[in-house]
Amino acid sequence: MSRTFGNPNGRNQANRIDGDVQAGSERGRGESLSRLYRQHNRTLLNFLRARLGSEQEACDVAQEAYARMLQLDASQTIHFLTSYLFKIAANIATDRRRRQTVADRAEREFTERDPSTSAAVDVVLQAREELELIAKFIAELPPKCGEAFYLHRMEQLNPTAIAARLQVTPRMVHHYLVKALVHLRTRLDEVSATRQPGSPP
Amino acid sequence: MSHELDQFSLRERHLTEAAEWLLRLREDSLSESDIAAWRAWCHQSPENARAFADVLQIWEVAGDALRPATAVPATENYRHHLTKTPARDWHRSRVWLKRVSAGWSAAVAAGIAAVALLLSSVDTSSPPPQQLSIAPPQGLNRSVTLPDQSAVTVRGGTRLTADFNARERRVILNGGEAFFQVSKDKQRPFVVHALDTRITAVGTAFNVEANRDVVRVTVTEGVVEVARPHSAADGSGQEIIHLSAGRGLVWQAGQTAPVIALLDKANATSWVTGTLEFSNEPLASVVEALNRYGSRHVNLDASLRGHQFTGTVTLENIDEWLAALPTIFPVMIQHSDGADSIQPRPQEESTTAAP
Numbered sequence: 001m002s003r004t005f006g007n008p009n010g011r012n013q014a015n016r017i018d019g020d021v022q023a024g025s026e027r028g029r030g031e032s033l034s035r036l037y038r039q040h041n042r043t044l045l046n047f048l049r050a051r052l053g054s055e056q057e058a059c060d061v062a063q064e065a066y067a068r069m070l071q072l073d074a075s076q077t078i079h080f081l082t083s084y085l086f087k088i089a090a091n092i093a094t095d096r097r098r099r100q101t102v103a104d105r106a107e108r109e110f111t112e113r114d115p116s117t118s119a120a121v122d123v124v125l126q127a128r129e130e131l132e133l134i135a136k137f138i139a140e141l142p143p144k145c146g147e148a149f150y151l152h153r154m155e156q157l158n159p160t161a162i163a164a165r166l167q168v169t170p171r172m173v174h175h176y177l178v179k180a181l182v183h184l185r186t187r188l189d190e191v192s193a194t195r196q197p198g199s200p201p
Numbered sequence: 202m203s204h205e206l207d208q209f210s211l212r213e214r215h216l217t218e219a220a221e222w223l224l225r226l227r228e229d230s231l232s233e234s235d236i237a238a239w240r241a242w243c244h245q246s247p248e249n250a251r252a253f254a255d256v257l258q259i260w261e262v263a264g265d266a267l268r269p270a271t272a273v274p275a276t277e278n279y280r281h282h283l284t285k286t287p288a289r290d291w292h293r294s295r296v297w298l299k300r301v302s303a304g305w306s307a308a309v310a311a312g313i314a315a316v317a318l319l320l321s322s323v324d325t326s327s328p329p330p331q332q333l334s335i336a337p338p339q340g341l342n343r344s345v346t347l348p349d350q351s352a353v354t355v356r357g358g359t360r361l362t363a364d365f366n367a368r369e370r371r372v373i374l375n376g377g378e379a380f381f382q383v384s385k386d387k388q389r390p391f392v393v394h395a396l397d398t399r400i401t402a403v404g405t406a407f408n409v410e411a412n413r414d415v416v417r418v419t420v421t422e423g424v425v426e427v428a429r430p431h432s433a434a435d436g437s438g439q440e441i442i443h444l445s446a447g448r449g450l451v452w453q454a455g456q457t458a459p460v461i462a463l464l465d466k467a468n469a470t471s472w473v474t475g476t477l478e479f480s481n482e483p484l485a486s487v488v489e490a491l492n493r494y495g496s497r498h499v500n501l502d503a504s505l506r507g508h509q510f511t512g513t514v515t516l517e518n519i520d521e522w523l524a525a526l527p528t529i530f531p532v533m534i535q536h537s538d539g540a541d542s543i544q545p546r547p548q549e550e551s552t553t554a555a556p
Contacts, residue, residue, distance in 0.1 A: 043240060049257055050226040053264045083233045089230060134259070134266035136305070142520065154267050158229060174224065181220035182213060185259045188337065189212075 033069055036081055044089060051093045053153065061096060065089035097156055137187040141180055148173050149180035209338070217250035218242070223256050333363040342473065342494075351391065352382040353553065354473045356494060365389075378410040378493075380473045382422075398452060401426040405446075408470045419449035419464055475516040484508045484530075488543070495519050497538040505532060505543060 041062065066089045069081075123136035138146055144166055151157045151165065152173075159173040166173065221238050225231070243250045316456070337343035339358040346352055348365050353360050359377020363370075370386065372379075373396040383391045383402045393400040395411035405423025418427055424445045429452065431438045440457060444450055452459035471477050472494045479487055485506035488499050494516050508530050514522045523534050523541055535542040 014325075043243070046253070046257060047226060047236065049261060050223050054259055055261065086236045087233055094229075108285075130262065131266045134262055138263065138266065143518070144520070149263070150267060152227075153264055159421075166537065177224055178217060178220045181223065181256050181260065182216045182262060185216050185255050186213065188259055189255075190337075 026147055027153060033066060033081075034136070036069075036085060037066065039084070044086065047086060048089055048093055051090065052097065057096065061089055061092045064092050068092075135186065137184050138180075140187070141183060144168065145176040145180055148176040152177055212252075213249050216256060218249070219252035219256040222253060223260060271392070332365075335359075335361045335363070342475070349386055349389070349391075350384045354380045356472060358493075367469045374409055374411050376411060376413075378408070380406075380408045380470050382406045396454070397429055399428045401428070407444075410474075414454035416452045416453075417449065418444060419470065420444050420446050421470060422446050427452070427459070472516070477516065479510050479512060479514070481509045481511055484510055484543070487514070491516075491519055499523070500540055500542040502532075502542070502544050504545055505530070524556075 044062050044065070045055070045058045049055055050063050052058055052061065065085055068088055069085060134138070138149065141149065147166060148162050151162045152159070157165070159170045162173045163170040168176075222242060224528040225235055226239060228235075243253055248368075332447065333345070333347065335343055335345055335353070335355045336359065337355055337357045342354055342356055344352065344354045347363055349370055350515075351370070353361070353363075356378040359379060360375040361377070361379055362373045362375070364373065365371065368389060370389050370391040372381075372391070372393045374393055379393075381391070381393065381402070383405055385403065387403070391402045393402075393409050395409050395416050398411075398416045400407070400409055400418055402423065402425045405425055406421045407423075407425050408419040408421070411417075418425065424443055427442045427444055427450060428439045431440055442459060442461070444449060444461070445465060448461060449460045450459040472490075475494075477487075477490055477494070483506060484501055487510050488501045491499050493516065497519065499519070512530075523543070526534065526543065527533055531546045531548065532543050533546040535544055
């Protein structure tokens with residue numbers, strides 16, 4: 001397989017990986033979906049996590065996508081089930097993203113992360129430490145870079161909108177976002193690799 | 202050492218590709234073939250798959266770190282979220298984040314969270330030997346508290362190893378620069394080894410920079426002893442210099458004695474705070490300093506090297522300094538993927554004369 005970004009032969013490669021089948025009957029579709037789930041659910045979740053930024057939402061959307069696949073007209077012949085599943089899931093995710101308002105999001109996340117509902121206190125404390133570290137790493141980013149990252153991550157602005165707001169080119173915004181992600185992960189790697197389990201923070 | 206650097210740049214490449222894929226997946230114009238190409242890339246190697254999972258994880262967690270507890274109007278600047286008091290009891294995070302913005306000494310406190318300790322043995326009768334390795338990437342300084350409570354700020358691109366035992370606090374500087382604030386410990390001298398030079402301190406603050414063939418030491422507090430073996434034929438003895446606060450020395454390889462000068466203390470260690478001040482400094486030195494401490498390379502056309510610059514550059518805002526440069530000098534800035542270039546500007550209209 002050649003290493004190219006945006007491979008124009010992607011569709012063929014997808015088939016090689018999946019072994020897609022046609023599913024003409026309802027029962028056939030059910031079986032195909034089970035196989036789809038077993039083979040590709042994790043990938044689907046990763047894809048949705050990328051678009052939505054939350055594992056919880058990714059699970060919700062994935063479920064809805066499978067449900068919609070099951071409800072499809074049995075007489076329809078669908079080639080490349082996997083691609084179809086991802087396409088449906090992408091559409092549901094986009095709808096969900098558009099419907100959200102800032103207030104909705106904040107309220108939902110407040111209840112999601114209420115420490116009093118967590119099982120173990122020390123797990124909460126450890127998570128809090130990690131979040132503090134991540135916040136520090138984000139603060140290390142140069143101002144426009146960090147601003148671009150925030151706008152993309154928290155306000156769902158696309159690079160074109162961010163470019164207009166920051167008065168830079170969309171290409172620069174893309175560069176900022178890649179730089180931010182690589183910086184954050186690299187910093188987390190540095191801390192994780194060197195910290196001994198059980199050693200004081 | 203080069204093997205480690207290769208590992209670092211390989212990983213950086215995988216992370217960069219993974220980040221590109223993450224952003225691609227988020228595009229409005231995402232197509233089925235994009236998704237298939239992404240999956241193919243993930244399957245290509247375990248490093249790719251791992252890099253994507255890692256980037257995805259940090260992407261998710263970053264949302265949690267940035268999220269305020271109460272709804273905030275969409276127009277607010279992201280930095281506001283980092284310092285805004287959360288509605289819930291995150292007192293620790295609020296205090297901690299305030300300290301982060303207070304300067305490099307605060308970064309030391311924050312650096313406690315990032316210090317690496319490899320305890321090679323547990324011996325309760327004396328402090329256990331401790332080894333610590335600090336190698337921040339180019340453009341990022343790292344501040345760390347050493348096991349003896351001394352503080353060190355390590356410049357990006359430097360490799361530093363601290364090797365403490367019951368008799369000696371030894372630090373090895375393998376190229377780069379670091380600023381030390383040494384805590385008093387009469388039992389154990391604090392010794393920095395930089396190339397073949399030894400810098401010994403008792404309770405002081407000093408800066409050491411070591412390149413291939415030169416060592417520079419600047420003392421801001423107290424006194425340090427700088428020693429280098431004689432290059433005499435019999436190989437015996439050492440040249441020893443005592444350097445006190447407000448002084449610096451530059452010792453070239455092969456020179457029997459260093460050059461000592463009184464220094465502007467603020468500028469010698471201003472890289473620690475991230476602010477560089479220049480007074481009638483040739484652009485060539487300004488750019489050289491930016492390339493040393495910044496993460497993005499700046500090229501300077503040879504014809505512009507002599508222009509003198511007076512002013513302050515914040516390492517965080519090199520982009521803005523570059524953007525403003527054409528208003529001071531007859532230059533234009535060209536941006537490309539890896540570097541920025543300062544080029545002479547074609548004289549189509551007359552502007553203020555160059556100095």
